[in-house]
Amino acid sequence: MSYCEVCKDLDPGSELLRYVDVDVSFNALESSAGRETCNSCCLLFDAITHFVDPNSGKGVEAVRLTLLGSLAAQLRFGDGGFSGLFYLHVLLGKPSPWASIHEMPRISGDTSSDESFSWSAEQFRNCVRCHQACPSPVDTPLPTRVLGLGLLEEGGCGNPIVKLYETHNEIAQYVCLSHCWGKAPVTHTTTTSTLRQYQDHIDWSALPRTFQHTISFTQKLRIRYLWIDSLCIIQDDKEDWRKESAMMCSVFRGSALTLCATASSDSRGGLFFKASPDERGYSIWNRQAGEAEWQIYVRRPIQHFSIFEGEKNSKGASPLLKRAWVFQERLLAPRLVHFGPQELIWECADETSCECSGIEVTQPKETYAWGLQKGSAEHIRDMWHGLVASYTGLQLTFGHDRLPALAGLAKQFLDYKRGKYLAGLWEDTLVEDLLWHIDFPSARPEEWQAPTCIGISGHATGLDSFGELSSATITLAGLIARVGHHGDSFENSFESEIHQFFVVKSGCERSIRVDADYFWYRDGLSKVSDAIVYLFKLAKDQCYLYSLILRRVDSPFQAYERIGIVRQDLADLAGDADSSVFDRPQEDTLVNIV
Numbered sequence: 001m002s003y004c005e006v007c008k009d010l011d012p013g014s015e016l017l018r019y020v021d022v023d024v025s026f027n028a029l030e031s032s033a034g035r036e037t038c039n040s041c042c043l044l045f046d047a048i049t050h051f052v053d054p055n056s057g058k059g060v061e062a063v064r065l066t067l068l069g070s071l072a073a074q075l076r077f078g079d080g081g082f083s084g085l086f087y088l089h090v091l092l093g094k095p096s097p098w099a100s101i102h103e104m105p106r107i108s109g110d111t112s113s114d115e116s117f118s119w120s121a122e123q124f125r126n127c128v129r130c131h132q133a134c135p136s137p138v139d140t141p142l143p144t145r146v147l148g149l150g151l152l153e154e155g156g157c158g159n160p161i162v163k164l165y166e167t168h169n170e171i172a173q174y175v176c177l178s179h180c181w182g183k184a185p186v187t188h189t190t191t192t193s194t195l196r197q198y199q200d201h202i203d204w205s206a207l208p209r210t211f212q213h214t215i216s217f218t219q220k221l222r223i224r225y226l227w228i229d230s231l232c233i234i235q236d237d238k239e240d241w242r243k244e245s246a247m248m249c250s251v252f253r254g255s256a257l258t259l260c261a262t263a264s265s266d267s268r269g270g271l272f273f274k275a276s277p278d279e280r281g282y283s284i285w286n287r288q289a290g291e292a293e294w295q296i297y298v299r300r301p302i303q304h305f306s307i308f309e310g311e312k313n314s315k316g317a318s319p320l321l322k323r324a325w326v327f328q329e330r331l332l333a334p335r336l337v338h339f340g341p342q343e344l345i346w347e348c349a350d351e352t353s354c355e356c357s358g359i360e361v362t363q364p365k366e367t368y369a370w371g372l373q374k375g376s377a378e379h380i381r382d383m384w385h386g387l388v389a390s391y392t393g394l395q396l397t398f399g400h401d402r403l404p405a406l407a408g409l410a411k412q413f414l415d416y417k418r419g420k421y422l423a424g425l426w427e428d429t430l431v432e433d434l435l436w437h438i439d440f441p442s443a444r445p446e447e448w449q450a451p452t453c454i455g456i457s458g459h460a461t462g463l464d465s466f467g468e469l470s471s472a473t474i475t476l477a478g479l480i481a482r483v484g485h486h487g488d489s490f491e492n493s494f495e496s497e498i499h500q501f502f503v504v505k506s507g508c509e510r511s512i513r514v515d516a517d518y519f520w521y522r523d524g525l526s527k528v529s530d531a532i533v534y535l536f537k538l539a540k541d542q543c544y545l546y547s548l549i550l551r552r553v554d555s556p557f558q559a560y561e562r563i564g565i566v567r568q569d570l571a572d573l574a575g576d577a578d579s580s581v582f583d584r585p586q587e588d589t590l591v592n593i594v
Helices: 026-035 039-049 114-130 195-200 209-220 238-245 248-253 324-332 364-374 377-391 404-413 427-433 570-574
Strands: 022-025 060-068 070-077 086-089 145-149 162-166 174-178 225-227 257-260 282-289 292-299 335-339 344-348 352-354 457-460 469-478 480-486 501-505 511-516 532-540 544-553 559-569 589-593
Touching: 022 026, 026 039, 026 060, 039 070, 039 086, 039 282, 039 292, 114 335, 114 344, 145 209, 162 195, 174 209, 174 324, 209 225, 209 257, 238 404, 248 324, 248 404, 257 324, 324 364, 324 377, 324 404, 364 377, 377 404, 377 427, 427 532, 469 532, 532 559, 544 570, 544 589, 559 570
Parallel strands: 174 225, 174 257, 257 335, 559 589
Antiparallel strands: 022 060, 060 070, 070 086, 086 292, 145 162, 145 225, 282 292, 335 344, 344 352, 457 469, 469 589, 480 501, 480 532, 501 511, 511 559, 532 544, 544 559
């Protein structure tokens, strides 16, 4: 058959398809397929008709082809819009007559299926056998409490027997669950009133779907113990909660496997989901030439979570990854299985993979593990800054959890830092750590949650110095200057994007643009109503002078709180001696910041 000028024989070399997209005229493609003179045109047209009716009146102008692992296509309409992408592929180990159509696995389409379980079990075995960066799932001390699961015999039936078990330093393997509590009332938790009852028996029918699915999956793994936070921590006992939350680091690090209800927004959603037929795919082309048999599949791409999934403005399909508590659970656990809306995703320190083999972006867990093993002191510092930046964009139900939900990672960093941990920052990189700023300021919480700067001396609410604080203070020595200030126009619908900068007017009547920690002029306890604020000279590098913006607060001792940070370009200051309020001779001042 001669070379086709319409579809270019789907040849990856033609029109540089490997590097740029190629548009094929839809009318020409339809005409060629109708004449059945080109197999490639017939194949592509058949694939299109599985997703779009050519006679629907949408005005299809072209088919855009690209290579994304295998040949992918989408329709371009007359109004400039595009249809959803779809792939053409062959199954693993099967031949393809087109160099652009590659092998891809076909997902089971049901994460509760035996195929999905077998896939995850194989990932587990491969991790244990081959991954040097991943610790072996040896028996470890069990957490304070675990769920004891009555393992069903082969061919057994009926609901599992579940009890809350108070451990006694036993050594065994266990599984953890990472899940969203959600906005719906969580009715099935361990409290002081249910503790004894649960130690005797937990009613299977009363457990939410996510817990039931997790227990069933854990039993298939032949692991007897399971840790779920809402059932293994006494929720109305503050001391027990503080004690157990302080052990989160060891709980998740010691698990053989962590199951993640990644696609569920609360405990009612479950682990298991089914993909749509379009996402599982169809066989559309069956041909046989001699002994060779060609079978081409077409399917929609599967949405994978990205490294940006947890950001505030992310619209991903993984609500679990938006939760702040889950951030450290994901990084601390040796290996995880994510239960997504269409498939399972495996994540460990050495590899991130999925059932469809389409996930390609390096995930935070791999980067984190590599950095701890290979990173220099400077890299470890930058890693911490990156972790804090990612963490602070995530969601917390209770503001007082902000430090406890990061405590596990902080404890792990102790092995790589030379100084003390100080409420989110570190003694050996204190100045660099204080240079943080907020991209999108909002209102400051009315209730004290953590120091506005850092806690050199502080009071923990429990036994864990890494956890919740009731108060904290830092004393710094340096140059401080009184400055006047005025605000920009805040009656603006775009203030969340535009007004991350405020204007401070110095004594020399020069304006300095600053990064504010929150909206200064909103009503509330943190409203900046005084005419005077203070600049504290913090650091200088080759390009910039950095100063903290402080305001006086009511306190038994002379105290300030941080409300922002200034970054002044040294090139601008060099030509104008009046541009810096610190150029005039001053003595160091002791400043207490709360």
